[in-house]
Amino acid sequence: xxxxxxxxxxxxxxxxxxxxxxxxxxxxxxxxxxxxxxxxxxxxxxxxxxxxxxxxxxxxxxxxxxxxxxxxxxxxxxxxxxxxxxxxxxxxxxxxxxxxxxxxxxxxxxxxxxxxxxxxxxxxxxxxxxxxxxxxxxxxxxxxxxxxxxxxxxxxxxxxxxxxxxxxxxxxxxxxxxxxxxxxxxxxxxxxxxxxxxxxxxxxxxxxxxx
Numbered sequence: 001x002x003x004x005x006x007x008x009x010x011x012x013x014x015x016x017x018x019x020x021x022x023x024x025x026x027x028x029x030x031x032x033x034x035x036x037x038x039x040x041x042x043x044x045x046x047x048x049x050x051x052x053x054x055x056x057x058x059x060x061x062x063x064x065x066x067x068x069x070x071x072x073x074x075x076x077x078x079x080x081x082x083x084x085x086x087x088x089x090x091x092x093x094x095x096x097x098x099x100x101x102x103x104x105x106x107x108x109x110x111x112x113x114x115x116x117x118x119x120x121x122x123x124x125x126x127x128x129x130x131x132x133x134x135x136x137x138x139x140x141x142x143x144x145x146x147x148x149x150x151x152x153x154x155x156x157x158x159x160x161x162x163x164x165x166x167x168x169x170x171x172x173x174x175x176x177x178x179x180x181x182x183x184x185x186x187x188x189x190x191x192x193x194x195x196x197x198x199x200x201x202x203x204x205x206x207x208x209x210x211x
Contacts, residue, residue, distance in 0.1 A: 017067070020060055028053050045178055052174045055167045062163045069156040079150035082142025083133065087154060090129040094161060097122045101168050108175055122165045126158060 031053060034044045076084065084091075097120070133154055136143055 024057060048174050048178055052171050055171050059164060059167050062160045066160045069153055077150055079146030083136050083146055083150060086136045086140045087129060087132045090132045094125040094129055097125045098164060126161055
């Protein structure tokens with residue numbers, strides 16, 4: 001079973017992960033050069049952009065951690081299959097919320113619009129997933145098949161999404177501050193940031209193992 005049906009490719013394989021890190025390194029190089037960018041109408045907020053890039057790097061690390069858990073064993077047991085089926089709706093909702101947050105951030109950068117208030121959090125979606133897991137443990141169909149190891153993937157997903165939530169909130173704050181204080185960013189830097197956030201958005205729709 002996959003979160004959104006059969007994917008066209010494996011979730012964030014080694015080649016894609018390497019490409020994302022290379023892209024982020026290129027973006028950091030553009031940040032370093034932006035101090036002398038002649039198209040800016042004022043001082044470039046280097047520290048704020050550096051923090052955004054660092055948070056983005058932490059997001060990639062979180063995706064990598066999830067990938068490691070998935071890759072440990074691409075096949076699932078009957079118990080793990082049962083709990084994945086039981087929590088499919090809640091996993092879908094949580095993944096969709098994370099993808100939405102990335103989309104809002106990317107659009108804010110590209111269109112040069114303020115975020116318009118705090119972004120909706122993912123805590124409620126995570127809590128619903130945790131509640132669903134607890135319900136499965138009590139009386140879910142197939143609960144007798146599941147061992148503690150069968151919950152490893154889901155709990156790893158919950159931990160990873162928690163880290164993503166904190167990093168997204170931090171980036172949201174930085175972007176809001178930049179929109180208030182920063183002059184127009186050069187077109188090259190703006191489009192590069194936008195492209196990278198959209199690539200992260202694609203990774204946020206997490207695929208689960210086949211069952």
